[in-house]
Amino acid sequence: xxxxTTTNFHFPNQKSVYRGKVREVYNINDELLVMIATDRLSAxxxxxxxxxxxxxxxxxxxxxxxxxxxxxxxxxxxxxSPDPNxxxxxxCEPFKVEMVIRGYLSGHAAREYALGKRIIxxxxxxxxxxxxxxxxxxxxxxxTKADNGSxxxxxxxxxxxxxxxxxxxxxxxxxxxxxxLYQRGRxxxxxxxxxxxxxxxxxxxxxxGVIVLIDEIHTPDSSRYFYADGYQxxxxxxxxxxxxxxxxxxxWLIENGFQGKEGQQIPDMTDEYIETVSERYxxxxxxxxxEKFVKADISNINERIEQNVLQFLKH
Numbered sequence: 001x002x003x004x005t006t007t008n009f010h011f012p013n014q015k016s017v018y019r020g021k022v023r024e025v026y027n028i029n030d031e032l033l034v035m036i037a038t039d040r041l042s043a044x045x046x047x048x049x050x051x052x053x054x055x056x057x058x059x060x061x062x063x064x065x066x067x068x069x070x071x072x073x074x075x076x077x078x079x080x081s082p083d084p085n086x087x088x089x090x091x092c093e094p095f096k097v098e099m100v101i102r103g104y105l106s107g108h109a110a111r112e113y114a115l116g117k118r119i120i121x122x123x124x125x126x127x128x129x130x131x132x133x134x135x136x137x138x139x140x141x142x143x144t145k146a147d148n149g150s151x152x153x154x155x156x157x158x159x160x161x162x163x164x165x166x167x168x169x170x171x172x173x174x175x176x177x178x179x180x181l182y183q184r185g186r187x188x189x190x191x192x193x194x195x196x197x198x199x200x201x202x203x204x205x206x207x208x209g210v211i212v213l214i215d216e217i218h219t220p221d222s223s224r225y226f227y228a229d230g231y232q233x234x235x236x237x238x239x240x241x242x243x244x245x246x247x248x249x250x251x252w253l254i255e256n257g258f259q260g261k262e263g264q265q266i267p268d269m270t271d272e273y274i275e276t277v278s279e280r281y282x283x284x285x286x287x288x289x290x291e292k293f294v295k296a297d298i299s300n301i302n303e304r305i306e307q308n309v310l311q312f313l314k315h
Contacts, residue, residue, distance in 0.1 A: 001278070002298040003039035003051030004085065009306055012313055021047055022059070022221065027091060032079070034309055035087045035215075037063075041277070042221075043250050044260025045152070050269050053278045057084040057296050058285045063216040065289055070184050074177045076213040077204065083308035084296040092204030092214050096145045096165050098152060099178040102198040103138040103186065105129045106224055107247070109198075122156025132197075132226070132241050140178055145202070173211050174203055185218050192290050194244065195231060199223035220245050220284040244284045249277060 006024070013029040021042035026034040037060040039051030064081045071078075077089035102109050109120055110131040118125050121141040129135075142160060143152040157175075160166050166174065178201055189196040200222050202215040216222050225244040234241055253259065256267035269277075285293045297304060 001053040002301060003053050004056060004301040005038055005040050005051040007036055007302065011309060028313065031091055033089055033091050036305060037085050041249065043246065043253055046260045046266065048266060048269065050274055052274060052281060054295060055278065055281050058281045059216060059219045059221055060085050060087055062219045062285060062288055063087065066217040069188065070181055070217065073180045073184060074213050075210060080312065082312040083305050085305055086309060088312060090206055092206050092212060094202060094204040094214060095174065097142045097160055098145055098200045098202055099174055100141045100143060100198065100200040101138050101178050101182045102141060103135060104197045105131055105133050105135065106197050109141065121154045122158055132235060138182060140175060170211060177203065181217065189225060190228065192287060193228050194287060195226040195228050197224040197226055220281065225288065244287055248280060
């Protein structure tokens, strides 16, 4: 299956290219960003050797749809999506923190809790919880934004302000926006029979100094979803929750002896396994957006993307 795992475009007025774990971002004239969602799969901050068919299209289309569904409460960087894998928006100066918000004791928070920790990122977690229980109030657990290849680190609000990573005035806005977006995300998820368990947001400042949402929102790469149906029953029985996120990839990697630690080998992903991952991502798309996924033409993805971006830049 054709996938796009790297790009090498030369657009008019192109200043630079930033390659993230999954997205490649082209700076056009220090004014616009062309963000291309590749089919790369990252887990434990490591990029897997093979791409996942349609993954980039899925992530881009979920993110752009949710930008549209939340722009009435939080401004965002997006101008348009001229191609299934591409978002184009205003160049922003990103804040060097990721705003993670958790409504449930899951994932990283659950792993910390199991080690006996009751404070995460300076925020206290209630006693007597078991994995995937709901918090009384959602908690914000920020992380530092790591450079490529290094791990994001938990950080408290106090440390962010003390180190001057974000000013207090701006940080209050980031917290307010994070809570508003999460609330909207939970409402949309509930209408689809899902629970938005936790998610992360990234923000930046426009040239005019306006704080806006950037990057992605409510995608399976940045969020964890549970099926609402049977959630309480599974909790009561101590069963695993049925979830929609890339946690299934992380679990498979852990089972195959890989957690991104030094000296560990990435297990071989067969074509059959990659196809199941692609199918899971399509299922995620259809559940999260409540609409059928339409596969784009992938006979020559790079050429398609290049033509669509050039078409937009001409105007």
